[in-house]
Amino acid sequence: SLSDQKSIGTIDVVFPIVHGTGGEDGSLQGLLKTMNIAFVGPGVIGSALCIDKEVTKRILNEAGIANSAFSSYLKSERHLIDFETTKAKLGIPMYIKPPNLGSSVGISKVTTEAEFYQAIDLALQFDRKVLIEQNIVGREIECAVMGNGDVKASPMGEVVTNQDSHNFYDYSAKYTDSNGSVTVIPAELDAVTQDKIREIAIKTYQALCCEGMSRVDVFLTPNGDIYVNEVNTLPGFTDISMYPKLWGAAGISYSAVISQLLQLALDRHEEENEVKTTF
Incomplete structure (x- = not known):
């Protein structure tokens, strides 16, 4: 139980080192702010x-x-995503990614229609929307x-x-x-x-x-x-x-x-x- 744990005492400042979801999206920062604890890096x-x-x-x-130029769609708009329309806007190759992740997880570089739709489905495994970007x-x-x-x-x-x-x-x-x-x-x-x-x-x-x-x-x-x-x-x-x-x-x-x-x-x-x- 919590009562068996020893207090670490007063916290002067926190240096967050928690990467990814919950750690750098404002969630941890919001918790620390609610607790009135100073922390390193951007706020919520x-x-x-x-x-x-x-x-x-x-x-x-x-x-x-x-x-870079881009297009984005919610997962509920998956049926609206069209390869030819996107290619006309952004050119090829293009990058498809889950916009709320880092470390290049779920990102694909695509040049063909088959790769395009596979990459869309991959990105949507990691996010509720998908970001499609022009290649620079x-x-x-x-x-x-x-x-x-x-x-x-x-x-x-x-x-x-x-x-x-x-x-x-x-x-x-x-x-x-x-x-x-x-x-x-x-x-x-x-x-x-x-x-x-x-x-x-x-x-x-x-x-x-x-x-x-x-x-x-x-x-x-x-x-x-x-x-x-x-x-x-x-x-x-x-x-x-x-x-x-x-x-x-x-x-x-x-x-x-x-x-x-x-x-x-x-x-x-x-x-x-x-x-x-x-x-």
């Missing part, structure tokens, strides 16, 4: 907006931030962002997928195939492009109500166009993960990054507790 709204990639894209469009040809660049009101962006890193074994940066390339991809930090980019990506990353972070930390991933096309791919509100945080390594490229140590994030969480919590909730 920012977490919820970024986990749903369809909603993310709609907000980016409203903010004038470039991202370009380099995959990642940028770490940190801050509450005063926001800063890190040097960039690049993910280079092994095209001999993976046709995109899928789950295997990320986690199970040691030769699936390599990361280059800092990415080889000219100063003007770096400044543009930082500006877009910060604008994206703010448009989606992020606080504390997030990682903004973009595509950089051969002609220099920049398209936001997604925002990860709870990036990996081992000492070899991209987020702390990006700040390492700026001369900020792993422990210093953690200290700054904890302080940002405490600062936000203090500000929130100053807000009147009764009258």
Whole structure:
């Protein structure tokens, strides 16, 4: 029973490390907020907006931030999804995914009608709606962002997928195939492009109500166009993960990054507790 358990005492601040459903979609953040406990990373709204990639894209469009063209359907609208209509809008290849998952789970890159409908059904196993995205040809660049009101962006890193074994940066390339991809930090980019990506990353972070930390991933096309791919509100945080390594490229140590994030969480919590909730 609960009465047999020992109290851990007062919790000053929580650093969430729970990835996926319930951990980075605003649910855990809502629980912590209800318990009046400070926590690292975006709050309920920012977490919820970024986990749903369809909603993310709609907000980016409203903010004038470039991202890939898309179509989306509820599971109840499965009968309305048509390959030829979608191909005319988005071209091929296209990507089909469950919008509320991460780690490339349930994502397919498709070029044929048969692959298209198989991918739709696969995505709908993991979500109540499906997102279909235009393919963007370009380099995959990642940028770490940190801050509450005063926001800063890190040097960039690049993910280079092994095209001999993976046709995109899928789950295997990320986690199970040691030769699936390599990361280059800092990415080889000219100063003007770096400044543009930082500006877009910060604008994206703010448009989606992020606080504390997030990682903004973009595509950089051969002609220099920049398209936001997604925002990860709870990036990996081992000492070899991209987020702390990006700040390492700026001369900020792993422990210093953690200290700054904890302080940002405490600062936000203090500000929130100053807000009147009764009258």
